[in-house]
Each structure stands twice: as structure tokens, then as C-alpha cells.
Amino acid sequence: MGRVVLVTGISRDIGRRFARAAAGDPSIERVIGVDVVPPRGDIGDVSFVRADIRNPVIAKVIAKEDVDTVVHMSVIATPGSAGGRGTMKELNVIGSMQLLAACQKSRTVERIVVKSTTTVYGSGPRDPAMFTEDMGPKRMPSAGYAKDVYEIEGYVRGFARRRPDVDVTMIRAANVIGPHVSSPLTNYFRLPVIPRVLGFDPRLQFLHEDDLMGVLRHAATNGVPGTFNVAGDGLLTLSQAVRRLGTPSVAMPRFAVGRLGATMRQARLSDFSPEQLGFLTYGRGVDTTRMRTVLGFEPTYSTAEAYADFCRSLTAAPLQGAGRG
Amino acid sequence: MADDARTEPARDAVVIPIGTGGRPGRGTGRARPSSAARDLAPSSARPPAAKKPAARKPAARKPAAKKAAAKKATARKPPAEEASASQQPVEQPVAADREATTTQPRADSGIPIGDWIAACQGAAREVFGDDWERRLAELLAFVRRRLEGGYEVDDYGFDRELTERFFMTALRPIAEKWFRLEVRGLENIPADGGALVVSNHSGTVPLDGLMTMLAVHDHAHRFLRPLGADLVFKLPIVSSLARKGGATLACVEDAERMLSGGELVGVWPEGFKGIGKPFSERYKLQRFGRGGFVSAALRTGVPIIPLSVVGAEEIYPLVGNVPSLARLLGVPYIPITPFFPWLGPLGMVPLPSKWILEFGEPIRTDAYDAAEAEDPMLVFNVTDQVRETIQHTLFDLLRDRNGVFG
Numbered sequence: 073m074g075r076v077v078l079v080t081g082i083s084r085d086i087g088r089r090f091a092r093a094a095a096g097d098p099s100i101e102r103v104i105g106v107d108v109v110p111p112r113g114d115i116g117d118v119s120f121v122r123a124d125i126r127n128p129v130i131a132k133v134i135a136k137e138d139v140d141t142v143v144h145m146s147v148i149a150t151p152g153s154a155g156g157r158g159t160m161k162e163l164n165v166i167g168s169m170q171l172l173a174a175c176q177k178s179r180t181v182e183r184i185v186v187k188s189t190t191t192v193y194g195s196g197p198r199d200p201a202m203f204t205e206d207m208g209p210k211r212m213p214s215a216g217y218a219k220d221v222y223e224i225e226g227y228v229r230g231f232a233r234r235r236p237d238v239d240v241t242m243i244r245a246a247n248v249i250g251p252h253v254s255s256p257l258t259n260y261f262r263l264p265v266i267p268r269v270l271g272f273d274p275r276l277q278f279l280h281e282d283d284l285m286g287v288l289r290h291a292a293t294n295g296v297p298g299t300f301n302v303a304g305d306g307l308l309t310l311s312q313a314v315r316r317l318g319t320p321s322v323a324m325p326r327f328a329v330g331r332l333g334a335t336m337r338q339a340r341l342s343d344f345s346p347e348q349l350g351f352l353t354y355g356r357g358v359d360t361t362r363m364r365t366v367l368g369f370e371p372t373y374s375t376a377e378a379y380a381d382f383c384r385s386l387t388a389a390p391l392q393g394a395g396r397g
Numbered sequence: 398m399a400d401d402a403r404t405e406p407a408r409d410a411v412v413i414p415i416g417t418g419g420r421p422g423r424g425t426g427r428a429r430p431s432s433a434a435r436d437l438a439p440s441s442a443r444p445p446a447a448k449k450p451a452a453r454k455p456a457a458r459k460p461a462a463k464k465a466a467a468k469k470a471t472a473r474k475p476p477a478e479e480a481s482a483s484q485q486p487v488e489q490p491v492a493a494d495r496e497a498t499t500t501q502p503r504a505d506s507g508i509p510i511g512d513w514i515a516a517c518q519g520a521a522r523e524v525f526g527d528d529w530e531r532r533l534a535e536l537l538a539f540v541r542r543r544l545e546g547g548y549e550v551d552d553y554g555f556d557r558e559l560t561e562r563f564f565m566t567a568l569r570p571i572a573e574k575w576f577r578l579e580v581r582g583l584e585n586i587p588a589d590g591g592a593l594v595v596s597n598h599s600g601t602v603p604l605d606g607l608m609t610m611l612a613v614h615d616h617a618h619r620f621l622r623p624l625g626a627d628l629v630f631k632l633p634i635v636s637s638l639a640r641k642g643g644a645t646l647a648c649v650e651d652a653e654r655m656l657s658g659g660e661l662v663g664v665w666p667e668g669f670k671g672i673g674k675p676f677s678e679r680y681k682l683q684r685f686g687r688g689g690f691v692s693a694a695l696r697t698g699v700p701i702i703p704l705s706v707v708g709a710e711e712i713y714p715l716v717g718n719v720p721s722l723a724r725l726l727g728v729p730y731i732p733i734t735p736f737f738p739w740l741g742p743l744g745m746v747p748l749p750s751k752w753i754l755e756f757g758e759p760i761r762t763d764a765y766d767a768a769e770a771e772d773p774m775l776v777f778n779v780t781d782q783v784r785e786t787i788q789h790t791l792f793d794l795l796r797d798r799n800g801v802f803g
Contacts, residue, residue, distance in 0.1 A: 197630040200650035201553045271633025315546030
């Protein structure tokens with residue numbers, strides 16, 4: 073008797089690929105994908121249920137399918153793909169709340185895996201060099217993705233308090249990078265000329281897309297409760313990353329980069345959010361000791377290797393995904 | 398002029414008998430050998446020089462690319478072959494053209510290719526030393542690594558290679574020639590393992606931190622990892638340089654992480670109070686923060702090494718401040734010294750005071766339990782002990798030194 077896994081956010085590439093990979097796992101019997109729009113690619117053995125996690129129908133899906141593991145991946149980072157910031161916030165926060173409420177009612181759910189992000193730590197000049205899991209952001213995020221994730225994490229912690237019998241694993245993944253990833257950061261690196269903030273050289277940490285799949289599967293099958301930072305080993309500075317990519321870059325004062333980012337967002341060339349500007353100014357590093365000691369996961373790619381893999385995909389198909397929002 | 402320079406030391410060094418100028422055609426001070434000398438020289442037999450222009454003309458009309466290629470081809474030929482080729486110009490017109498285009502200017506300039514190579518090698522040896530080939534290759538590899546981003550940084554963004562090859566090299570002459578750094582008590586720096594260097598802070602601009610980093614690197618062969626105020630990481634350029642130089646934010650998390658990672662960490666607990674104090678209060682230690690550095694050392698069990706720096710107070714005597722402007726710019730103070738801002742950029746040159754750095758005996762903290770770091774009384778006591786040690790060493794050093802600029 074294998075596990076029955078419900079995956080949210082399956083219409084997005086990462087969610088779809090995770091669901092497919094999970095369906096191939098021998099310890100997982102069935103994978104059910106949920107989203108408001110059908111996935112565009114091949115989903116293999118995954119059964120797709122068209123449901124909106126923002127309304128209580130999701131509870132019926134969980135009950136009917138005897139779901140015992142929920143992998144919540146539908147936290148979206150860019151307002152562009154959701155159709156505006158309001159929709160994005162509703163999808164992220166209300167969707168998560170509904171999903172957690174449904175799980176709380178359910179008698180079958182034993183395990184919840186939430187894909188969070190290290191963006192919750194924010195980035196600023198007063199940050200420690202490496203964030204551990206028990207540190208919070210130095211300054212509360214005021215808007216955008218970081219705030220959404222911060223709120224979702226709060227609800228997840230609340231759920232874990234109310235249902236101590238359910239193993240809740242929160243994966244704070246570093247910036248995911250890889251040949252198939254289209255995120256604000258990968259789109260930034262796909263720009264023909266990379267704008268940099270003058271006088272700052274942020275430290276960046278990456279997680280390869282395969283490792284994200286790996287860690288989510290590991291968490292779904294092993295069920296280790298807790299919050300874990302997940303990132304590739306080592307760090308790259310932005311100047312290093314740009315030089316390794318070989319793309320020309322131009323250093324501009326911070327306000328000019330912000331202005332340019334806003335213009336590009338309006339022109340739908342790139343999603344350059346204010347928190348990304350902070351990230352590209354001050355950077356961020358997270359400590360991954362607990363990922364190894366408690367979660368028992370070992371990423372296959374280091375930060376530099378993940379980035380090199382991304383660079384290879386760029387040089388192989390230089391125009392693929394360029395300028396996509 | 399260049400020839401003069403070359404001959405002058407030769408005359409100094411070698412006794413040349415009067416009446417001879419050395420080998421024929423050499424040492425006359427002129428670039429072009431005399432006609433007599435040209436006749437004497439065995440290989441430069443060019444009596445049919447008058448005919449040569451005629452032979453050169455067709456070559457001049459040829460495409461430049463071909464000429465260049467021909468030049469390259471002949472340039473690699475040994476001189477003996479050239480000489481033999483030039484002797485039959487009629488039978489091999491193409492070869493003659495080549496010879497005409499290449500050997501003619503060489504006869505004018507008179508410097509064979511071997512000399513050029515020797516000169517380049519000599520220059521390289523002059524710049525890089527005896528194993529210049531290795532060193533040159535290393536330099537090129539370094540440049541390539543920098544340009545391609547193939548270097549490594551650690552978790553704090555510390556770029557070891559850049560620090561060693563650039564920052565330290567740039568600071569060394571300032572430390573040795575300008576401030577004439579004298580370092581005492583080096584045996585107190587442990588050869589490995591974590592340790593916390595606690596120093597007084599002075600000099601309006603944190604040059605004392607940079608000098609301490611250099612002194613530790615050059616004499617103790619370790620990298621001092623400074624803990625910087627958050628202003629450092631807020632300022633553009635300064636922040637990226639600080640991270641590359643090995644600094645990190647002065648917070649409990651980073652201090653403990655670095656100390657437990659076995660790094661030699663430097664801290665200046667007086668902070669801006671110390672560095673921006675008026676000249677009249679020189680060598681009077683300010684309050685040592687909240688003693689966070691002591692609790693970090695207690696928790697990680699590393700020794701505290703007190704460091705007293707004398708000389709940094711005099712580099713920019715701070716006689717005034719513009720608090721309103723400082724508040725506007727968000728910096729702790731705007732310094733006014735006897736020379737700044739009156740002399741403009743010239744006022745930014747630090748005064749060449751003589752510096753003494755004395756590392757004191759380590760204060761061990763491993764006898765305490767890590768839990769005792771929570772005891773505020775113990776933390777205050779150790780803080781005071783460190784502060785008193787530094788203050789007394791400062792007074793001793795001041796009595797010891799002969800004059801500010803001595």
C-alpha cells in the first residue's frame with residue numbers, strides 16, 4: 073500500500089514535473105494533481121483534478137481520494153503569470169488557508185510538505201551572513217511575494233500546532249535555477265545586458281531544479297517534520313555569476329536599477345520586483361546544516377554546478393525563454 | 398638617451414683601455430653603426446645596397462597582407478639561411494622580394510631578432526624575477542580567472558585571492574613606508590583555531606582595521622576576519638569591498654559562526670564612538686559596547702587577544718564635526734581636521750605618524766561554561782578586563798614611543 077499524494081499548482085512547470093517524478097516513485101501509489109487550469113505538458117500517470125484550492129471543494133477531493141500526503145507547491149512568485157498582484161495574493165494566501173483548512177478536517181492526511189522559499193528572510197544590510205531556520209527576517213516584508221510566503225508560513229505553523237499528529241515539512245528552497253526554470257531570477261540572467269547595482273556585490277545561493285524535485289520527494293516519502301533551508305553548497309557573488317555567464321553587465325545606482333525594473337515590468341519584459349532589487353543589492357545566504365543532519369537530504373548540485381548547468385542551457389539555446397514574463 | 402643610460406653604468410663598472418671603444422661599431426653612443434663598422438661586421442655584407450631599392454619596388458606594390466605574411470615567414474628563419482638566400486636574388490625572384498622587404502629594415506635598425514628576445518626575457522626577469530615564465534603564466538591565469546569568474550568565495554563572500562594579491566599588496570607600502578608599522582606580541586596570536594582579536598578604534602577613518610589585517614596576514618600568516626558595523630554594509634562600494642576582504646556584519650550570529658569555524662576574528666567594540674572621538678580625547682577608550690563580543694567568545698570558548706594600536710589617533714586629528722550634515726547623510730559624523738576639508742583632496746592624506754601594534758596575552762575563556770555567557774555580570778567583568786588591558790598597554794606604549802612621528 074503506497075502513498076496517495078496530492079500536488080497543488082500542477083499547471084506550472086515545476087509542479088507538473090514534480091508530480092510526474094513522484095508518480096514514478098515506487099513508494100507512491102497514486103499522484104493527484106490539482107490546479108485551476110489544466111497543465112500544458114505531459115503529466116504521465118498523474119490524475120488531474122480541476123479544482124480551485126481557494127474554495128472548499130478541495131476538501132472533497134482530499135476525502136474522496138483518501139489523500140495521505142499533500143505537497144503544496146502553488147505559491148507563485150510573480151504577479152505577471154497570475155494576472156495581477158491581487159489575484160496572486162489571493163491564490164497564494166487564501167489558497168493556502170483553504171488547503172490547510174481542508175487538511176485540518178481530513179482524517180486521512182498524515183503529512184504535508186510546503187514548498188516555501190528563502191525569500192522569507194528578506195535581504196538587507198543588517199542580515200547575518202547565513203540565516204538558520206530559527207531566524208526570522210530582520211525587517212518584516214511589506215509587500216509582494218515575500219509577504220505572501222511569510223503569511224503562508226504563519227498559517228502552516230498554526231496548522232502544525234493544531235494538528236500535531238500531522239508531519240509538517242516546510243522546505244525553504246533557495247533560488248531555483250536550471251534549464252527549465254522560468255523565474256524572475258532566471259529571466260534576469262537571460263537579459264541581453266544584465267543591470268547590476270553599483271557598488272554592491274550580493275552573494276547568491278542556488279538550488280538546482282532536480283534537487284528541488286529530489287528534496288520534495290524525499291520529504292513526501294520520509295516525512296521529517298520541521299522547517300529546512302535547502303540550497304546548493306557554496307555561494308556565488310553576482311559579479312562572478314555574470315562573468316561566468318559571459319553576458320555584458322552594466323552597473324547602475326540602485327534607484328536607476330529600480331526604475332529600469334519598473335519600466336521593464338510595465339513593458340512585460342521581465343518581472344523585476346522590489347524584493348528582487350533588494351536581493352540583487354544585498355544578497356542572502358542560508359545555512360543548510362539541518363538539511364543534512366535532520367532532513368537527511370544531500371543536493372547533487374552545488375550552487376556553482378547548478379549555475380553552470382543553467383549557463384550551459386543558455387548558450388545551447390540563447391533565445392529560449394528570453395524576455396518571457 | 399637610452400644609449401647614454403646603457404653606457405654610463407658600463408663605464409662605471411668595467412675598465413676599458415683608452416683608445417678603444419670596445420667592439421667595432423659599438424659604444425659610440427649612436428644608434429647607427431659607422432660605415433667602417435658596417436664594413437667590418439661579417440654578416441651585414443650589403444655592398445649592393447644601391448640595387449636594393451629597385452628590387453624592393455615590386456614588393457611595395459604587392460598587397461600588404463602578403464607582405465606581412467612574407468615578413469613573418471622570414472622572421473623565423475635563422476640568419477645563416479637569410480644570408481644564403483640573399484646571395485642569389487635573380488634566380489629566385491620571390492625569395493629576393495621577401496629578402497628585400499625584410500632584411501633591408503633590419504640592416505637599418507641593426508637589432509637582430511635574438512636581441513629582441515633577449516631584451517624581452519631580460520625585462521621579464523627584471524619584473525617577475527628568475528622564474529619569470531612560471532610567474533608570468535601565473536599572472537595570466539590569475540587575470541583569466543578574474544575575468545571568467547572562476548575564483549572561489551567563502552560563505553561570507555571572502556575572496557581570498559583578491560585579498561592576498563590586491564588588497565594586501567596595495568596596503569603594504571602604506572603600512573611599511575608611511576606608518577612604519579611596528580608589531581609586538583605576535584606570539585600571542587594562535588597559529589590555528591578560532592580567536593577573537595579585540596582592539597581599540599581610532600583615526601576618523603578605519604585605517605587601523607586595515608593595518609591590523611595586513612599585520613596579521615604578513616606576520617602571523619593568517620587572515621583576520623573583521624566584524625564591521627552595519628553602515629559598512631549599507632554603503633555602496635565599501636560593502637562589496639568589505640565582504641571581499643573578509644569582513645562580515647558585527648552581529649552575534651556571524652561572530653559565533655566565524656569563531657566556531659576556527660577563524661581569527663577582529664572586533665573593534667568602541668565602534669563609531671571610538672573612531673569618531675575628538676582629538677582631545679585621544680587614547681581614552683570609549684565604552685565597549687554591550688559586551689556582545691565577550692559573550693560570543695564565551696559561548697565558543699575561544700581566547701580573547703587584546704590589541705593596542707598607537708599612532709592611529711594622529712592620522713586625522715578630528716577637531717570638529719558637522720552633526721546636522723552627518724544626520725542628513727545618515728553617517729555618524731562628518732570629520733573636520735586641520736587639513737580637511739580646507740585642503741580638499743590633499744587634506745585626505747593621513748599624517749605619517751609612527752604606529753605600534755601590540756598584541757597582548759590571550760585571555761582564555763574556555764574555563765567558563767558556554768551557559769555562563771548568559772551571566773551578565775561575568776560578561777561585564779571580562780569586558781572590563783579586556784578594556785583595562787588595552788588601556789594600560791596604550792599608556793605604556795605612549796610612554797615608550799619617541800614622538801608622534803618618530
